[in-house]
Amino acid sequence: MKVILPKTKEDFEKYYDLRWRILRKPWGQPRGSEKDELDNTSYHVMVAEKEHNPIGVARLQFNNDNEAQIRYMAVDERHQRRGVGSLLLQTLEKFAREKHASYIILHAREPAVPFYQKHGYHIAGKSYLLFDSIQHFLMKKIL
Numbered sequence: 001m002k003v004i005l006p007k008t009k010e011d012f013e014k015y016y017d018l019r020w021r022i023l024r025k026p027w028g029q030p031r032g033s034e035k036d037e038l039d040n041t042s043y044h045v046m047v048a049e050k051e052h053n054p055i056g057v058a059r060l061q062f063n064n065d066n067e068a069q070i071r072y073m074a075v076d077e078r079h080q081r082r083g084v085g086s087l088l089l090q091t092l093e094k095f096a097r098e099k100h101a102s103y104i105i106l107h108a109r110e111p112a113v114p115f116y117q118k119h120g121y122h123i124a125g126k127s128y129l130l131f132d133s134i135q136h137f138l139m140k141k142i143l
């Protein structure tokens with residue numbers, strides 16, 4: 001398993017494809033719905049087994065000098081609970097520290113809350129409901 005920073009057009013096609021398959025497709029959302037306007041200025045990371053075929057992807061954005069935010073963390077179902085998410089999270093946290101962020105926030109889907117708690121994030125409040133079904137929780141970790 002290795003960490004890759006996507007660079008080429010092909011890397012990014014695979015990166016967004018996995019993001020879409022895990023976070024959008026199961027709810028009938030079209031391709032393109034997995035992207036937003038901050039993708040161009042965010043830090044992207046993926047984990048691959050071999051070549052550049054990602055089995056996990058994630059993104060970090062900066063909301064201001066102190067606050068970093070993790071979004072779009074997605075691990076292929078066949079590779080969950082093997083440490084891929086942890087590796088993605090550690091890589092993003094390392095980058096946030098290097099950029100002198102004070103803390104990280106994220107909006108966790110309810111089933112992912114225990115994963116983030118295991119990594120030192122605490123629930124700061126109930127957040128939004130996505131696609132009328134997925135409850136999110138605002139979580140925070142001081143770096």
Ligand SMILES: CC(C)(COP(=O)(O)OP(=O)(O)OC[C@H]1O[C@@H](n2cnc3c(N)ncnc32)[C@H](O)[C@@H]1OP(=O)(O)O)[C@@H](O)C(=O)NCCC(=O)NCCS
Pocket residue numbers: 022023072073074075076079080081082083084085086087107108109111112114115116118
């Ligand atoms: C949430 C997610 C990113 C976690 O990635 P992962 O690679 O499966 O997680 P890891 O293997 O690194 O898990 C590390 C630890 O977190 C905890 N954990 C992870 N998934 C968990 C779950 N579903 N329920 C309870 N604890 C969980 C466990 O303590 C786990 O350690 P263990 O397997 O030794 O018990 C991944 O399951 C995923 O992509 N889920 C679907 C999409 C999603 O919900 N993304 C998050 C959007 S906010």
